[in-house]
Amino acid sequence: MGDGNNETDVATEALVFMVVGLQGHWKAPIAYYLTKSLSPETQRVLLSHALEELHARGIRVVSVTMDGHASNVSMCNQLGCELKGNPQEPLKTSFPHPWTSDKVFVMMDACHMLKLARNMLQAYSPIATTTGQIKWRFINHLNDVQKKDGLYAANKITDKHVYFENHKMRVSLAAQTLSRSVSVALRTMRDLRYSQFKDCEATVEFIEIIDRLFDTMNGRNPRAKGLKSPLGALNWIERKAFLSRAREYLSVIGFVINIDTLMLMIPELLQVQRYVLTYRFSQDHLELLFNSIRASGGWNNNPSARQFQAIFRRLMVRCGVSL
Structure with missing residues (x-):
């Protein structure tokens, strides 16, 4: 210099x-x-x-x-x-x-915003919403149940995802934690009447919104379908409606800017x-x-x-x- x-x-x-x-x-x-x-x-x-x-x-x-x-x-x-x-x-x-x-x-x-959303959930849990409380402990319980039973409910949650302090920069861990597969697994555990997952709906809603937002902001394949498809005239009205709902729901400033x-x-x-x-x-x-x-x-x-x-x-x- x-x-x-x-x-x-x-x-x-x-x-x-x-x-x-x-x-x-x-x-x-x-x-x-x-x-x-x-x-x-x-x-x-x-x-x-x-x-x-x-x-x-x-x-x-x-x-x-x-x-x-x-x-x-x-x-x-x-x-x-x-x-x-x-x-x-x-x-x-x-x-x-x-x-x-x-x-x-x-x-x-979007990758940085995804990691910040994961970090926020872990650090400030529980987070109050109009539909209930978003809690990191549900993800922790999911990992514990899957390790104990030896079966994984079609998700990738492991100790590395729950105790991520030494892997904070890895986007894949954040994406796999706040993913639709995890939200489906939490609902499944609740429906199977595991007591640890009672009242997990607010957490499921948060994970699903973050997952959809990340897919919308990370579309890379012009032939992709669903949420990962490119933004075009045919799907923009639907995507715009989702973005409006997500904006009303979220207070993560980075996602709001995007x-x-x-x-x-x-x-x-x-x-x-x-x-x-x-x-x-x-x-x-x-x-x-x-x-x-x-x-x-x-x-x-x-x-x-x-x-x-x-x-x-x-x-x-x-x-x-x-x-």
Whole structure:
């Protein structure tokens, strides 16, 4: 970091910008910045610069995806969004493009939001709703019963899902915990009159809504059916009705932001394309790049700045990108 002439801090992080095509099958990292820490103001300047450079090359940016870190939310608010406030009121989830009259929407990475919902349920249980109390202990009881009986009710719940403190970053564990198979298993245990699962309906409802939301925000196959199908003119009215119900039910701010964005952005996109694959708005594309960087360094989870630069350049050359 710095101009090379003065004493400076050693960079410990890399802020990477990547562009993902809504149409076609392409994605490309366009910039990285080696940092120790970044203020929301600096992030805003860097994002505005990236939007300017992309506009100069004829690329229209529809949406910006990030995780739900407080600095990211603050940056979006500085750009013109209004992401803090009463979740029951519509949020302003877009900001004006600095160089055009277009709006740029904001999406919070669905995988991060899924893990936050799982963490919230485990940490703040029981959570009161109009239909009862959402309780983490039902998932705990399900794991105990299945281990004791040696039979699994068509779900993947194990000790790793219940005691996930050492695996907080694994999306698969969160997805398997808040899944339809778990909600069906809880209902089955209740119907079989296991006393531990009495009054589990509120928990089942919560799991099913989160599962449907994640499927809606993670559609990646244009030929998929049901909830994992792409958003298009034929199913948008039905999906919009579900998103409206989910918004009234949830107070997870990241999901509320995404719902408000989809309600406004999808109708605009369907005017110029037949369907929208919501997986294109995922941060998973960036995670795959980071996996490639780690693998190139012998699965080094903490490369130095110099190593990161060398690996990044080598990956770009391998892909035929001129630097």
